[in-house]
Each structure stands twice: as structure tokens, then as C-alpha cells.
Amino acid sequence: MDSFKSLVVILLSSVLVNNYVLSRFLGICPFLGVSKKLNSASGMGLAVIFVMVMATAVTWPIQHYLLTPNGLGYMQTIVFILVIAALVQFTEMALKKFVPSLHKSLGVYLPLITTNCAVLGVTIDNINEHNFNFLQSIVNSLGCGLGFLLAMVLFSGMRSKIEESEIPESFKGLPATLIAASFVSLAFFGFAGIVDNLFA
Numbered sequence: 316m317d318s319f320k321s322l323v324v325i326l327l328s329s330v331l332v333n334n335y336v337l338s339r340f341l342g343i344c345p346f347l348g349v350s351k352k353l354n355s356a357s358g359m360g361l362a363v364i365f366v367m368v369m370a371t372a373v374t375w376p377i378q379h380y381l382l383t384p385n386g387l388g389y390m391q392t393i394v395f396i397l398v399i400a401a402l403v404q405f406t407e408m409a410l411k412k413f414v415p416s417l418h419k420s421l422g423v424y425l426p427l428i429t430t431n432c433a434v435l436g437v438t439i440d441n442i443n444e445h446n447f448n449f450l451q452s453i454v455n456s457l458g459c460g461l462g463f464l465l466a467m468v469l470f471s472g473m474r475s476k477i478e479e480s481e482i483p484e485s486f487k488g489l490p491a492t493l494i495a496a497s498f499v500s501l502a503f504f505g506f507a508g509i510v511d512n513l514f515a
Contacts, residue, residue: 322454325447329458331506335433336466338503342433345424346466347492355420356471360464362406362421364457366428367437370399371456374438375449395438396429403429433463470499 335341342363349359374395382388407425410418418425428434437459441452473495482491 322451325451325455326458326461329455330462330465331503331509333459334462334466334503335436335459336463337500339433339436340500341436342431342463345427345431346463346470347496349421349424350467350470350474352420353468353471353475354417355424356467357464358414358417359421359424360460360467362410362425363428363431363434363463364460366399366402366406367434367456367460367463368453369402370395370434370438371441371452373398373402375441375452378442391439391442392435395435399434399438400429433459466499466503470496473499 329335333339336343336346345359345363350356377394377398378388378391382391382394403426406428407418410421410425437456441447441455445451445455447455474492477491477495486494
């Protein structure tokens with residue numbers, strides 16, 4: 316039961332409290348670039364979930380069974396980036412073949428998942444910061460991906476409301492978008508402490 320509880324806490328913490336976009340400010344480029352339409356925002360979120368989970372499933376064993384035992388820990392970042400790049404290429408080819416409309420709507424932002432610091436951050440944090448085991452790392456990556464998707468969908472709705480609203484000329488475009496992003500981020504800070512008291 317304790318292990319199940321810990322997995323639930325990890326999942327909820329990574330979605331709400333430690334949201335990589337809204338609390339740690341990682342992955343801002345796709346967050347601001349692809350959140351104009353709900354379809355592309357949700358598609359990007361799902362692609363990031365897949366890449367995060369798969370990247371963790373591949374990089375965790377590489378770190379613990381190849382790099383660390385052979386004293387190659389200093390190559391962690393390079394190896395992880397290569398793994399993420401390969402997974403993004405695989406995802407892009409799959410979307411192009413099976414969901415061409417989503418592939419077209421994501422455009423240049425799909426290959427940019429390779430440089431999405433949130434994906435690399437999750438894989439490194441699972442090992443260096445949290446020292447999670449394999450299952451905990453997968454659950455944390457899933458939660459971070461779900462948090463990314465939640466942030467994208469929420470912000471997509473907010474941006475559609477902004478476009479329909481009458482706002483001063485000087486705030487139109489990027490200023491209004493950044494102000495809205497700060498409000499969404501502030502809302503997520505309200506979840507701090509809620510997960511710790513959930514199973515108290």
C-alpha cells in the first residue's frame with residue numbers, strides 16, 4: 316500500500332505541484348508556440364507524453380547499467396539527447412504516416428521536442444534529483460507529460476478567450492499571451508502542499 320501511495324503522490328506532484336511548464340518553466344517554446352488551437356495543443360501534449368515516458372524507459376537502464384558502472388556518468392546529457400532525438404524522429408515518422416493532419420498542424424514544433432528542455436529535464440531529474448527507481452521514474456515521467464498536456468489545453472482555452480476579447484492595442488499579441496501564462500502559472504502555485512496532506 317505504501318508503494319502505491321508513493322506512486323500516487325509522485326504522479327499528482329508531477330502533474331500539479333511540480334508542473335514542468337508552469338512551476339519550473341521548462342518547455343516554454345512549444346507551450347507558447349502550439350497553444351493557439353486546441354487540436355494542435357492536445358496533439359503536442361500527447362506526443363510529449365509519449366516521448367517523455369519512452370525516453371525515461373530507455374535512459375534509466377542506460378544510466379544504471381551502462382554509464383554509471385563504467386564510470387561514464389559525465390556522458391549522461393549527450394547520450395540522453397541522442398535517445399530523445401531518435402524517439403522524436405520515430406514519433407514524427409509515425410504521425411506523418413498515420414495522422415498526417417496532426418503532423419501538418421504541429422509543423423516545426425514536432426521536431427523541436429528534441430530540444431524541449433522539459434523532456435531532457437525529466438529524464439535527468441529522475442536520476443540525479445529524485446533518485447527514483449524504474450517504476451517511480453516511469454510514473455513521474457507520465458505525470459510530467461500529463462502536466463504538460465494539462466497546461467497546453469488550459470492555456471489553449473485561455474488564448475481563445477483572449478482572441479475574442481477586446482483588449483488595449485498595446486497588450487495585443489505576445490504581451491497578453493505572457494500575462495495570461497503568468498496567471499495560469501500563479502493558479503498552479505495554489506496546489507503547493509495539497510499532495511503532502513492528501514494521505515496525511
